[in-house]
Amino acid sequence: MKASSPPPYPVRITVMGGGNFGLALATVAARKGIPTTLLVRSDDIAQSINTNHTHPRYMKDIVLPARIRATSDPEKALSDATYIVHAVPVQYSRAFLDSVKEFIAPNTPVLSGSKGIETSSLGFMADILKESLGRDRPYAFLSGPSFAREICEGVATAVVVASEDLMLARDLADLLSDDNFRCFTSRDVMGVEIGGAVKNVIALAAGMCEGLGLGTNAMSGLVTRGCGEMRRLGLTFGARPSTIAGLSGVGDTFGTCFGPLSRNRKFGYRLGKGETMEEIKASSTEVAEGVDTAIALVNLIKTECKGYRLDLKFPILFGVAAILEGNLTPREGLIGIMNMPFQMENFDER
Numbered sequence: 001m002k003a004s005s006p007p008p009y010p011v012r013i014t015v016m017g018g019g020n021f022g023l024a025l026a027t028v029a030a031r032k033g034i035p036t037t038l039l040v041r042s043d044d045i046a047q048s049i050n051t052n053h054t055h056p057r058y059m060k061d062i063v064l065p066a067r068i069r070a071t072s073d074p075e076k077a078l079s080d081a082t083y084i085v086h087a088v089p090v091q092y093s094r095a096f097l098d099s100v101k102e103f104i105a106p107n108t109p110v111l112s113g114s115k116g117i118e119t120s121s122l123g124f125m126a127d128i129l130k131e132s133l134g135r136d137r138p139y140a141f142l143s144g145p146s147f148a149r150e151i152c153e154g155v156a157t158a159v160v161v162a163s164e165d166l167m168l169a170r171d172l173a174d175l176l177s178d179d180n181f182r183c184f185t186s187r188d189v190m191g192v193e194i195g196g197a198v199k200n201v202i203a204l205a206a207g208m209c210e211g212l213g214l215g216t217n218a219m220s221g222l223v224t225r226g227c228g229e230m231r232r233l234g235l236t237f238g239a240r241p242s243t244i245a246g247l248s249g250v251g252d253t254f255g256t257c258f259g260p261l262s263r264n265r266k267f268g269y270r271l272g273k274g275e276t277m278e279e280i281k282a283s284s285t286e287v288a289e290g291v292d293t294a295i296a297l298v299n300l301i302k303t304e305c306k307g308y309r310l311d312l313k314f315p316i317l318f319g320v321a322a323i324l325e326g327n328l329t330p331r332e333g334l335i336g337i338m339n340m341p342f343q344m345e346n347f348d349e350r
Helices: 020-031 043-052 074-078 090-103 125-133 148-152 166-176 189-211 216-236 247-258 263-272 277-282 289-304 315-324 330-338
Strands: 013-016 036-039 068-071 083-086 110-112 139-143 157-162 181-186
Touching: 013 020, 013 074, 020 036, 020 068, 020 083, 020 148, 020 166, 036 074, 043 068, 074 090, 090 125, 090 289, 110 125, 125 139, 125 189, 139 166, 139 189, 139 247, 157 166, 157 189, 157 247, 166 181, 181 189, 189 216, 189 247, 189 263, 189 289, 189 315, 189 330, 216 247, 216 315, 216 330, 247 263, 263 277, 263 289, 263 330, 289 315, 315 330
Parallel strands: 013 036, 013 083, 036 068, 083 110, 110 139, 157 181
Antiparallel strands: 139 157
């Protein structure tokens, strides 16, 4: 693929996290001609990337741009970065940020590509970043239907970059966008965060539905109703309905629920086929964020949402959590959802 022209001003990007999505975002930046540093766990991984231009564990068949340079030294990676991209899984983010924050210069903008809710604090990535790196720093959040492998392969992808500072969102969108990777902008950080978290839980349910062999009709209905629960939760937290209906909400949900590369759909599928949580985790090298997020999400709803019978307002989210906690089998859970009392299809009510 032909590289895009670099920006007309000096920029250096550091991507924190050498998993699939970190590799993908580093590839996007490097293809724009931007000097890109990848902060990884170990010297062995860094050497493999710098010498062979491949990661020894993730997407091993993908050749990374030579402009990407990897290191395990946070001081070397972070001290002079113009922009920092955070791509560490949510449940590990706080400890990771605490270990590297002394090397991050004040006011350096941070773009988060991580999605989910922290189980210990019930916080979104915006909360974790502000508590770890300070509230005065500029932050942005990237989400949308964006499988890492397809990004690395140069497949057309559209995402949204959200920030309370729209100028930062626009600068990052201009910096990362090219003919195949398009960034739209938004101020609705909460809407983007909710969409990115909830869609993984819906994908677990969709995978279970497929694994149980319930058919396309059931799966389509489940995903649609799940998007309705996402909208209802978004309204509770002040998200814009248009954000939930956009790339970072419904768009990302479609990709995650129906796409063959989805880790969360695969996890749910294996549950539906009868495997246990322990068996799936033992044989997986990648993190299915929806598993931890599902439990945290229900706890968040119980804490922040008021009203009668929350389980009837969010039956899919509550049902997935009950299955993961071992209180229901996948078949019992999905049959229970189908047997919920009839009600108006109105998710504007909170």
